Amino acid sequence: MAKETADFIVIGGGIAGASVSYELSTHGKVVLLEMESAAGYHSTGRSAAVMSENYGPALWSRLVTASRSFLEQPPEGFTNVSLVTPRGALFLAREGEEAQFSAQAEELVRRGVTIEQASAEEALRFCPVIRTDAFVRAMYEPDCMDIDTEALLSGYLKLFRSRGGQVVTKAKAERIVRSGGVWTVSTPKGTFEAPVVINAAGGWVQEVATLAGLSYRNVVPFRRTAVTFGPPAGSDIHTWPMTFDVAETFYFKPEAGRIMVSPVDMSPSEPCDAQADELEVAIAIDRIHTFTTMEVRTVKHKWGGLRTFAPDHEPVIGADPEEPSFIWLAGQGGNGVMGGCCGSPPRR
Ligand SMILES: Cc1cc2nc3c(=O)[nH]c(=O)nc-3n(C[C@H](O)[C@H](O)[C@H](O)COP(=O)(O)OP(=O)(O)OC[C@H]3O[C@@H](n4cnc5c(N)ncnc54)[C@H](O)[C@@H]3O)c2cc1C
Structure with missing residues (x-):
């Protein structure tokens, strides 16, 4: 069974996992683990695919506003189609x-x-x-817009792969152990090691955190x-x-x-x-x-x-309070497609 080492392991191949993998791939080697046979199978592939700046709680709607320019002007080579079209x-x-x-x-x-x-x-x-x-x-x-979710997801994954990123499907994280400053994530496709894990498992984020031995955070x-x-x-x-x-x-x-x-x-x-x-x-x-x-x-x-929420419905983004090498990218609720593109500046 394969054993691979990376700088970051991202768990979950929805829009959250794909976008953070793309962003991190300029900082080190990233492996993206997805349990299904294709990325986007769960929430990301089932949304209403709309971007409205009047949707969701306060922080999320600000992230939506911050994502607008990326959606309107994605980076060079991201896609051949327009990611957004006017809807109102x-x-x-x-x-x-x-x-x-x-x-x-x-x-x-x-x-x-x-x-x-x-x-x-x-x-x-x-x-x-x-x-x-x-x-x-x-x-x-x-200015509310329809989003081409498929083009958005595949744009992230295409550029991620072009930077050397690896997407491993049918790779459910089944065991997550930290020892000697390294996380070991065991999947049916092999074992992956990295000092940092990003939990972008959508509806499964709580399950993944529990697997990693961390406290219950009620993101469900x-x-x-x-x-x-x-x-x-x-x-x-x-x-x-x-x-x-x-x-x-x-x-x-x-x-x-x-x-x-x-x-x-x-x-x-x-x-x-x-x-x-x-x-x-x-x-x-x-x-x-x-x-x-x-x-x-x-x-x-x-x-x-599924739409996954923390109790206050705001985003859950950042290091786990108990373990700074375990990063949450979770609680996307009903804003995950429209509000997740603010990680990098748009093309000028
Ligand atoms: C009906 C509906 C309408 C919506 N409309 C909109 C809208 O108009 N605009 C908008 O912005 N948002 C909308 N949303 C919300 C949006 O779909 C979500 O916020 C977003 O898709 C969440 O993305 P995600 O990557 O967190 O989750 P997901 O897309 O679910 O991705 C998580 C991935 O993690 C994988 N995974 C889980 N556990 C493991 C494991 N142990 N190992 C490996 N992989 C694992 C899963 O297989 C999954 O692919 C809607 C949602 C629904 C249900």
Whole structure:
């Protein structure tokens, strides 16, 4: 069985692991271990693929703002396609939610994000299917963008490999031991040694830390369900924005000629190959019928994915308090794709 030595071992081949591997590869030899047969199989491959500067808690939304220039102007050789395309986001508030709505608007203006406030009726020009009687205020964020997650992930991995980085798939970290200042990580693909381990295992970060003998930090996964259905006949959906309610009970957006909707569920889950929850599928459809004029005739596709959070929902990035050579890159929640690209300056 192979035994390899590196400067850094990164555990997890989602967007977190791929981006940190790329960044670290200018500082030393990096081995990226992924337990599945391909990178991006779990959360990263299941997201709504949107970047909005009005999404997530305070620190995350600042990381999103800091990631924007990288997404718009990735480094030379990163990709041949545009990583982002304009989508726009529409936020809707019901009666009683005005204070929350105003606080969000003020914070966005403070951060220099362009927004346009409107009445519910005026919002029809952005998204013609909302039920205006359900809402009292609307805010449009024109710079919200769709992210080509596949291009982002493969751009990171391509440049990482070109710098000599190694991606090892089907390499689940099963045993993690530190001795004499070196971590030894045992996998079905062999044993890997390095002085520093980066824990970027998404829904499995707590499990990986426990394997390494470290204390419980309560960074754990929650399942989210998503559904797609056919758009209303004859409608030109491609210009519609990602539409959210500020109370966070649903969002929907155009997705490859269909409408994607999520009831924004957040159920505690074991780390696993998450599946759509049937009750949440029904709730998603009900939200579409309640808040829009669309009718869901057939569900075309449904899926589940994990979003992993610390108790305060903010990022968990940095050395473990007990062991400085064990670095967490975790708690990406619902911002991991849009907010994880702020590690290096953009191309000038
Ligand atoms: C329905 C849904 C919609 C979302 N929408 C958005 C959105 O619009 N925008 C956005 O930015 N974010 C969104 N997110 C969140 C985003 O997908 C996550 O924040 C992000 O993908 C997390 O990336 P990650 O690398 O931490 O996790 P993952 O992509 O899950 O990667 C972790 C990897 O670690 C591997 N691993 C685990 N244990 C081990 C081990 N022991 N050894 C080796 N490998 C291991 C796993 O196989 C996995 O590939 C959404 C999530 C969901 C579920």
